[in-house]
Amino acid sequence: MTQTRARALLLTPAGLWYAALLLLPLAVVLIFSFGERSAIGGYAPGFTLEQYANLPARFAAFRNTLTLAPVGTLASLLIAYPLAYFLAVKVSPKWKTMLLVLVIVPFWTSILIRSYAWIFLLGGKGIPALLDVIGLADVRLLNTPFAVLVGIVYGYLPLMVFPIYVALEKLDKRLLEAAADLGTPPWRAFLQITLPLSMPGVLTGSMLVFILLMGEFLIPAILGGGKVFFVGNALVDLFLQSRNWAFGSAVAVALVVIMLITVGIYTRLVKRFGASRDDVGLM
Amino acid sequence: MRLYALAVYAFLYLPIAIIALFSFSAGRSASQMQGFSLQWYGRALNNPFVMEALWTSVRVAFLSAVLATIVGTMAALALTGMRGRMRRVFDLLVQIAVMIPGIVIGIATLIALVSVFDLVNPWLEVATGWKLQLGIGSLIGAHGLFTMSLVVLLVRGRMETLDPALIEASGDLGATPMGTFRQVTLPQILPAILAGFLLAFTFSFDDFIIAFFVAGAETTLPIYVFSSIRRGVTPEINAIGTMVMAASLLMLIVAQLLLRRSQAQARR
Numbered sequence: 001m002t003q004t005r006a007r008a009l010l011l012t013p014a015g016l017w018y019a020a021l022l023l024l025p026l027a028v029v030l031i032f033s034f035g036e037r038s039a040i041g042g043y044a045p046g047f048t049l050e051q052y053a054n055l056p057a058r059f060a061a062f063r064n065t066l067t068l069a070p071v072g073t074l075a076s077l078l079i080a081y082p083l084a085y086f087l088a089v090k091v092s093p094k095w096k097t098m099l100l101v102l103v104i105v106p107f108w109t110s111i112l113i114r115s116y117a118w119i120f121l122l123g124g125k126g127i128p129a130l131l132d133v134i135g136l137a138d139v140r141l142l143n144t145p146f147a148v149l150v151g152i153v154y155g156y157l158p159l160m161v162f163p164i165y166v167a168l169e170k171l172d173k174r175l176l177e178a179a180a181d182l183g184t185p186p187w188r189a190f191l192q193i194t195l196p197l198s199m200p201g202v203l204t205g206s207m208l209v210f211i212l213l214m215g216e217f218l219i220p221a222i223l224g225g226g227k228v229f230f231v232g233n234a235l236v237d238l239f240l241q242s243r244n245w246a247f248g249s250a251v252a253v254a255l256v257v258i259m260l261i262t263v264g265i266y267t268r269l270v271k272r273f274g275a276s277r278d279d280v281g282l283m
Numbered sequence: 284m285r286l287y288a289l290a291v292y293a294f295l296y297l298p299i300a301i302i303a304l305f306s307f308s309a310g311r312s313a314s315q316m317q318g319f320s321l322q323w324y325g326r327a328l329n330n331p332f333v334m335e336a337l338w339t340s341v342r343v344a345f346l347s348a349v350l351a352t353i354v355g356t357m358a359a360l361a362l363t364g365m366r367g368r369m370r371r372v373f374d375l376l377v378q379i380a381v382m383i384p385g386i387v388i389g390i391a392t393l394i395a396l397v398s399v400f401d402l403v404n405p406w407l408e409v410a411t412g413w414k415l416q417l418g419i420g421s422l423i424g425a426h427g428l429f430t431m432s433l434v435v436l437l438v439r440g441r442m443e444t445l446d447p448a449l450i451e452a453s454g455d456l457g458a459t460p461m462g463t464f465r466q467v468t469l470p471q472i473l474p475a476i477l478a479g480f481l482l483a484f485t486f487s488f489d490d491f492i493i494a495f496f497v498a499g500a501e502t503t504l505p506i507y508v509f510s511s512i513r514r515g516v517t518p519e520i521n522a523i524g525t526m527v528m529a530a531s532l533l534m535l536i537v538a539q540l541l542l543r544r545s546q547a548q549a550r551r
Binding site: 007022025 | 287297298301302305313314354361362365373386388391392396427431485489495508528
């Protein structure tokens with residue numbers, strides 16, 4: 001009994017904080033999404049589905065987010081997997097920790113400043129100048145979807161490398177030895193043992209990156225030059241420039257709903273692959 | 284394979300290196316190296332707008348990290364070993380706080396606070412001559428909410444690896460629950476708590492997107508940097524960026540060392 005009371009006391013401040021600055025704001029967004037824009041901007045009470053009916057007006061932002069988020073996730077995955085494999089399987093224990101830390105370090109420095117660094121590299125005096133030397137004059141990189149993609153991969157690569165590394169590191173090396181003893185060529189062993197067993201890491205990493213990309217604002221704002229709009233940019237525009245809170249709220253609700261659906265599907269997949277891992281264990 | 288890894292590391296570090304390099308340029312161009320000089324660092328440190336933004340960032344990061352660490356640790360202690368509906372509710376809250384995009388948290392907090400302020404202020408102003416507005420307070424609240432969730436995850440993770448026998452032994456030897464906490468539990472979870480604090484500080488210090496919405500008239504360093512980039516890149520921004528990266532790195536190295544010590548303790 002006293003323990004229950006002690007627990008309740010310990011949880012109260014956190015509970016109040018969550019109620020005041022997480023649940024209340026999310027509830028307000030939901031309520032506002034059914035309201036209207038007042039004449040002076042902001043919000044006027046009401047109950048209408050008009051804001052949701054207006055969602056197609058921000059179709060481009062949703063389209064960009066829903067293409068570049070998966071493409072960015074996939075590109076990060078394709079670049080991260082070999083590196084994670086290298087770190088988990090090929091590198092000697094002596095260097096492992098240091099090389100791992102070197103992957104994470106950039107992630108822990110300001111994404112704002114790291115994204116802005118690409119303005120130099122993709123801008124006129126950077127890579128385009130190099131391409132000019134080999135005869136590819138007038139290649140425009142900055143302020144294109146490509147620039148945003150580069151920024152995305154650069155920004156979130158460490159988040160992908162780490163879970164895959166952890167999954168590969170846990171992999172029972174005896175399985176690979178057994179496969180080799182039974183005459184399985186390495187590439188088949190990779191496809192049938194290593195790859196399936198690293199799936200939990202692949203799915204975790206992809207989910208982390210995908211979630212962050214869905215709400216992305218900075219990278220498109222800095223590297224997309226106002227041409228490659230994400231939902232995040234549309235939200236900033238709606239709330240801070242046009243002050244259309246009701247419509248902005250509907251856009252935010254739609255974004256969260258899409259995210260929850262995707263995460264739900266992902267969690268299912270993770271569970272399925274989790275189960276198949278046990279099957280291999282029984283083998 | 285090795286070449287591939289090398290290429291990825293180059294990809295990861297080239298942009299950072301370029302910013303750091305250009306920050307030492309003596310010329311006015313932000314994207315070209317023209318001699319070596321520290322002048323841009325001097326300019327940045329003597330720029331009153333930069334210093335004011337830095338001071339706001341430091342205050343917000345420190346206060347929100349202190350609050351998040353205390354409240355998060357309390358919650359983590361309560362949640363360890365807890366079952367039932369309350370536990371599920373809190374697990375869900377922690378998950379929501381970490382999963383909802385920062386931009387949605389930012390706008391949601393903005394419109395909720397502004398609406399509440401609009402409601403309360405007419406009364407409050409009459410009663411006290413003072414009114415609520417966005418600023419340091421809302422920054423601390425919004426940053427702390429997110430980082431408190433990180434602290435909960437970190438400290439709870441550490442608590443779950445503790446040996447319950449130690450706590451029982453302490454009780455059997457006649458220690459009060461508070462004494463057991465101070466002398467047995469706290470020393471063991473302290474590295475995780477400190478790491479949580481440093482992560483919280485770094486997150487708040489680096490955060491742009493939530494701050495962008497809830498800062499009101501205040502300017503944090505990331506907000507200053509963002510609006511400066513909008514006006515065009517300068518070597519001064521490179522210098523600020525290099526200093527910010529160096530400071531974040533330092534904090535995180537310390538956090539990592541603490542976490543490793545905490546893990547080493549857990550293994551013992």
